[in-house]
Amino acid sequence: MTINSVKQNLLTSNNIHKENIYDVLNKMSDSKIEYGDIYIQSILQESWLLENGIIKTGSYHEDHGIGIRAINGSKTGFSYSNDINVDSLFKISKMACDSIYDKNYVNNKIINFNNVITSNKYNFINPLRGNTSEEKIDILNIINNVARKADKRVVDVNARILSNYENIFVSSTDGNLSYDIRPLIHVYISVFVEENGKREQGFMGGGRRDGYKFFMEKNNLGETNIIYWTLEAVRSALLNLYAIPAPSGSYAVVLGSGWPGVLLHEAVGHGLEGDFNRHGTSLFSNKIGKKVASSLCTIIDDGTIFGRRGSLTIDDEGTPSQKNILIENGILKCYMQDKLNAKFMDTKSTGNCRRESYAHLPMPRMTNTYMLPGLSNKDEIIESVGFGLYATNFSGGQVDITSGQFVFSTSEAYLIKNGKITNPIKNATLIGSGIEVMQQISMVGNDLSLDSGIGICIKDGQSIPVGVGQPTIKLNNLTIGGTN
Incomplete structure (x- = not known):
């Protein structure tokens, strides 16, 4: 072809x-x-x-x-x-x-x-x-x-x-x-x-x-x-x-590499899309050049990775896809833009204009969004937790763009006790806000991986394929809703 x-x-x-x-x-x-x-x-x-x-x-x-x-x-x-x-x-x-x-x-x-x-x-x-x-x-x-x-x-x-x-x-x-x-x-x-x-x-x-x-x-x-x-x-x-009920409370959470990046996609990524920031409805509005995350965090949206689910040769306005640094060492660098919102914000399209089909209006959307790896290894991250949760898979969640508040349900998670992974748990819900999550990151692993390729993003009723990824990361404190 x-x-x-x-x-x-x-x-x-x-x-x-x-x-x-x-x-x-x-x-x-x-x-x-x-x-x-x-x-x-x-x-x-x-x-x-x-x-x-x-x-x-x-x-x-x-x-x-x-x-x-x-x-x-x-x-x-x-x-x-x-x-x-x-x-x-x-x-x-x-x-x-x-x-x-x-x-x-x-x-x-x-x-x-x-x-x-x-x-x-x-x-x-x-x-x-x-x-x-x-x-x-x-x-x-x-x-x-x-x-x-x-x-x-x-x-x-x-x-x-x-x-x-x-x-x-x-x-x-x-x-x-x-x-x-x-x-x-x-x-x-x-x-x-x-x-x-x-x-x-x-x-x-x-x-x-x-x-x-x-x-x-x-x-x-x-x-x-x-x-x-x-x-x-x-x-x-x-x-x-054999999973036991998840405990409730606020404690350390370790997110595994790969698919758990969906939490960053929802809690942070959507808040960095140009239309929300043009209208001032995002928690990240008017924060370019400001610190919005831990200095350990660099977040990328990259539509150029060959063959990936969220990749695009051109976006739906014909702009070549790009590798965009959204947050670098905790500092907000740019938003994801299409031509329309970029014009009003006095900048250029970042190659992020997407639409479900010819029958839908295009808008700024993510492609493959991920966090760069850090210097820690997974074992030392786990060992640093006295009591907490290790989440490796999520089944779903929702986020409010204006407040940044999110709720995510885990589909695979474990208790961490004295630096060791112990019982599998179920019915754990992670509750917080996008900026809160980013500021709570205290360790970033060296094991970056991308998801297996099943991500679907829905915005304004339009579904598009996307990718997510991250290394293992540690959040010092996060609210967990459980049944125990």
């Missing part, structure tokens, strides 16, 4: 030519708008479902369309259509412009298109092709067989495989012209175990911007990814059979 195939799929096959794009954008400018863009997309999606050991469904979905946005000052006009043709381009662009018409704006003619040149951040591959339906079903059968053979207490195995293939075209009145091909796969595995009438669940999964071959690749332990994730789901479920 090449960028030329995107042009053929989205434009040429629909009798749309570069001259048509040029004419539409110039007509939009003639309508006295400050900025306008065209987003054309095709989406292919496939899903396979294993439920209670039975292959229940295999589904295929196709969608395509055009989304056109017009901006005057703080006003945005938006219209979309699932018909990709020249008539639709002119019709919906007029609708978008008419909704925000302002006679005071001066026409801004496009002189030349500038093709966006950037290195690919993933292979241009269509994951829906290259494997037969039988081969895809075999992956689900492997999950079922491995889980049930792992332990006789396994009573139910569920799994879902999702694969996406997107073609993207973006062009705008500032002369931008860009294309992208976006593959994406992931598998989610859920295992139930039962013993003496007690039933518990464990889950695991993974994915990346790649083809199905990734599921069968071996990790650094010598196991294929799909077998490793399945055994981890079984292990997690069995662990919960």
Whole structure:
């Protein structure tokens, strides 16, 4: 697959030519708008479902369309259509412009298109092709067989495989012209175990911007990814059979490496998105250059990591993705920006403009957000805790952007007593605020890892794939809601 195939799929096959794009954008400018863009997309999606050991469904979905946005000052006009043709381009662009018409704006003619040149951040591959339906079903059968053979207490195995293939075209009145091909796969595995009438669940999964071959690749332990994730789901479920109720109170918390970075994503990352800070509704508003975290903390949002779930060759305004330092040694350096919010904040886009599809308005969003490693090792971090909690996995949570207050539920956690990991615990809830968490970090491990590739971020009803990560970190004091 090449960028030329995107042009053929989205434009040429629909009798749309570069001259048509040029004419539409110039007509939009003639309508006295400050900025306008065209987003054309095709989406292919496939899903396979294993439920209670039975292959229940295999589904295929196709969608395509055009989304056109017009901006005057703080006003945005938006219209979309699932018909990709020249008539639709002119019709919906007029609708978008008419909704925000302002006679005071001066026409801004496009002189030349500038093709966006950037290195690919993933292979241009269509994951829906290259494997037969039988081969895809075999992956689900492997999950079922491995889980049930792992332990006789396994009573139910569920799994879902999702694969996406997107073609993207973006062009705008500032002369931008860009294309992208976006593959994406992931598998989610859920295992139930039962013993003496007690039933518990464990889950695991993974994915990346790649083809199905990734599921069968071996990790650094010598196991294929799909077998490793399945055994981890079984292990997690069995662990919960013997977990004791979590204690309540305020005490030290150690967060494991990898997926626990989802807490930073929610409690800190969203607060650093440009729109919240432009409107002054974030706890981090007006704090650029100020200390907002422990000096041990450096947080990055990086959409350039090859093949990662949250990576982008270009964002949804056509800006190349970037590696952005958000917080450096505790000092707030920048917010994540799209073109609109960057303009009002007198800065530039950071390549963080994202949207769920052509039918949605773009906004500043995270890509792969993580904390850089420190100098401590995991063992010495654990040994430094007299009594506390060690959390290695989370099942969900919520955050209030304005106050920064969050609530997160652990799905795998342990008590730490006298510097040693002891009993597994369940029903532990972490309660605090974003800035509180960042200031409570007293040790940062040297074991940075990223999540396995199942992150989904929801903002204003739009779901997008993201990545998270961190090293092991120690929080000196955090409120824990438990049942004991």
